[in-house]
Amino acid sequence: GAVVSQHPSWVICKSGTSVKIECRSLDFQATTMFWYRQFPKQSLMLMATSNEGSKATYEQGVEKDKFLINHASLTLSTLTVTSAHPEDSSFYICSARVGTGPFYGYTFGSGTRLTVV
């Protein structure tokens, strides 16, 4: 089935540094990729929608200069957390729609746990 590979699974970085998270669709083309953030014991919050070849659409309250999203190809989308701070520590998950017409689903990456110290 359709698989989204997300890397890294976990990362610890120092405050002020940048971290890049990659999501690759392995056996399908992901025109659109969604980036979610999850705080402990909370549901997923949509951060942005990335479309191949165009600028990402950010949800209200999400800083686009801090969370840089690039979707340069149909199989790769990246999220870069710039100048990370401890409050950016979270679980980040990407997701892509799979299929067309009325019978589509969504597949998720395995998530990246970011800890900023």
Place this chain on the structure above:
Amino acid sequence: EDKVVQSPLSLVVHEGDTVTLNCSYEVTNFRSLLWYKQEKKAPTFLFMLTSSGIEKKSGRLSSILDKKELFSILNITATQTGDSAIYLCAVGFNNAGNMLTFGGGTRLMVKP
């Protein structure tokens, strides 16, 4: 404003019990409702519902959608400790972005 609300927030039951999780929504351009189970990592897909009144079933889990009353339920019968997880409900839209809006989730704990 589009809204997806799940209840209860959390639930503790004993093995063998039956649980019903609720998801109600107020959205424009509704296309589908999806249920996910999330344990330690990313959510895993359970069901997608698009038509009212048709029950989807997988083992001990089943789900049904009521598009008139704008809600869905997820039933788990004969619960096991392995059912302990966060259950997420999400609504998909008929729009170009095809994004999902998630409910707050229900945390289920099944005790032996």
